[in-house]
Amino acid sequence: MSTLRFSAIVEASKRLPVMEEAPKGQPSDYYGKYVFNRKQMAKYLSRDTIKVIVDAIDEGITLPREIAEHVAAGMKMWAMEMGASHYTHWFQPLTDGTAEKHDSFIDYVDAPGGDIIEKFSGKLLAQQEPDASSFPSGGIRNTFEARGYTAWDPSSPAFIVDDTLCIPTVFISYTGEALDYKTPLLKALSAVDKAAVEVCRLFDPKVNKVYSYLGWEQEYFLVDQALYDARPDLNLTGRTLMGHESAKNQQLEDHYFGSIPPRVAAFMREVEFEAYKYGIPLKTRHNEVAPNQFELAPVFGETNLSIDQNLLVMSLMHRLAAKHHFRLVLHEKPFAGVNGSGKHNNWSLGTDT
Numbered sequence: 001m002s003t004l005r006f007s008a009i010v011e012a013s014k015r016l017p018v019m020e021e022a023p024k025g026q027p028s029d030y031y032g033k034y035v036f037n038r039k040q041m042a043k044y045l046s047r048d049t050i051k052v053i054v055d056a057i058d059e060g061i062t063l064p065r066e067i068a069e070h071v072a073a074g075m076k077m078w079a080m081e082m083g084a085s086h087y088t089h090w091f092q093p094l095t096d097g098t099a100e101k102h103d104s105f106i107d108y109v110d111a112p113g114g115d116i117i118e119k120f121s122g123k124l125l126a127q128q129e130p131d132a133s134s135f136p137s138g139g140i141r142n143t144f145e146a147r148g149y150t151a152w153d154p155s156s157p158a159f160i161v162d163d164t165l166c167i168p169t170v171f172i173s174y175t176g177e178a179l180d181y182k183t184p185l186l187k188a189l190s191a192v193d194k195a196a197v198e199v200c201r202l203f204d205p206k207v208n209k210v211y212s213y214l215g216w217e218q219e220y221f222l223v224d225q226a227l228y229d230a231r232p233d234l235n236l237t238g239r240t241l242m243g244h245e246s247a248k249n250q251q252l253e254d255h256y257f258g259s260i261p262p263r264v265a266a267f268m269r270e271v272e273f274e275a276y277k278y279g280i281p282l283k284t285r286h287n288e289v290a291p292n293q294f295e296l297a298p299v300f301g302e303t304n305l306s307i308d309q310n311l312l313v314m315s316l317m318h319r320l321a322a323k324h325h326f327r328l329v330l331h332e333k334p335f336a337g338v339n340g341s342g343k344h345n346n347w348s349l350g351t352d353t
C-alpha cells in the first residue's frame with residue numbers, strides 16, 4: 001500500500017494520447033446521425049403525421065392513437081436499419097441520473113410453430129409500466145406501491161445508443177405524482193409560456209408562444225485511471241474524503257484557458273465526435289481554473305431538449321473517459337482547496353414572432 005500511489009504515478013506518466021480517427025466528412029455531414037429528428041421523420045413518416053407531431057409539440061396536446069401507431073412504425077424501421085434490436089423508455093428518476101429498461105422488438109406470431117417477428121406498436125411507444133417501488137419519491141408514496149408509468153415526450157427526439165432505441169419519457173406514479181425531474185420541468189415550461197404570452201401580447205398581439213432556451217456549461221475533472229483506483233474514497237463516493245492538498249493547486253491561476261494536455265485534448269475530440277452524432281452542438285472546450293479541471297459547452301437550445309442532451313453528454317463522457325484511461329469526476333466539490341465543478345447556465349426566453 002505504501003508504494004501503490006508511486007506505482008500509479010509511474011503508470012500514469014507513461015500513458016500516451018488515445019487518438020480516435022475523425023468521422024469522414026464535416027460535422028454537418030454526420031450531425032444527428034443517431035437521432036430520430038425531423039430530418040429522419042421526413043424519410044419515414046408522412047407529411048400529415050409530421051404536421052400532427054409538430055403541432056402536438058408546439059401546442060402541448062396529446063397525439064391521437066393512430067398517429068402514435070404511424071410514428072412507432074417509422075421509428076422502428078429507422079432504428080432497425082441503424083442496427084437497433086431493443087428499445088427503452090429513457091427517464092430521469094430522482095437519482096441524479098437516467099434510468100432505462102431494455103425490451104427486445106421481438107414478439108410471438110400467433111401461429112403454429114411459435115415463430116417471432118419484430119414488432120413495435122404505438123401503445124409501446126406512448127406508455128410503459130415500470131416498477132416504481134424501488135425509485136426515490138421524496139416520501140410522497142408508499143414503498144409497496146409498485147405501479148408507475150412512463151409516457152413518451154415527443155418534444156425530445158428518440159436516439160440510439162449501441163443497439164437500443166432510447167425514447168425520452170416522463171415518469172409518474174399511478175396516482176399522477178411526478179417521480180422524475182422532467183415532469184415538473186415540462187409543467188414549469190408550460191406555465192412560463194402561458195404567463196409570458198399574456199405579457200408579450202401587450203407589446204405584440206401576434207405572439208402565440210414563448211420558448212425557454214438554455215445554454216448549459218459542464219465542468220468536470222479527469223483523473224488517470226491508476227491514480228483514481230489508488231483512492232478508495234474516490235472510488236466509493238466520487239469525491240475525496242481525506243488526504244493533503246497538493247504542492248501546487250490553483251494559486252498561480254495558470255491552468256485556466258491554458259494549453260490543453262494532449263491526452264485530454266484527444267478525449268475532448270472524441271466526445272465532440274460522438275456528441276455531434278447525437279445532434280448535440282458542442283461549441284466550446286477549455287481548461288478550467290483547478291488543475292485537471294476542464295469544461296465543455298454547447299450552443300444554447302430549447303430547455304427541455306438541452307437538459308436531455310446534458311444527461312446524454314455526461315453518459316458519453318463517462319464511457320469515453322474509460323477508453324482514454326481516465327475516470328470522470330462530476331461531483332460539485334470533489335477536492336478541498338481548489339474550485340469545484342459547476343453546471344451554471346445561460347437562460348433566456350424567446351417568442352415565435
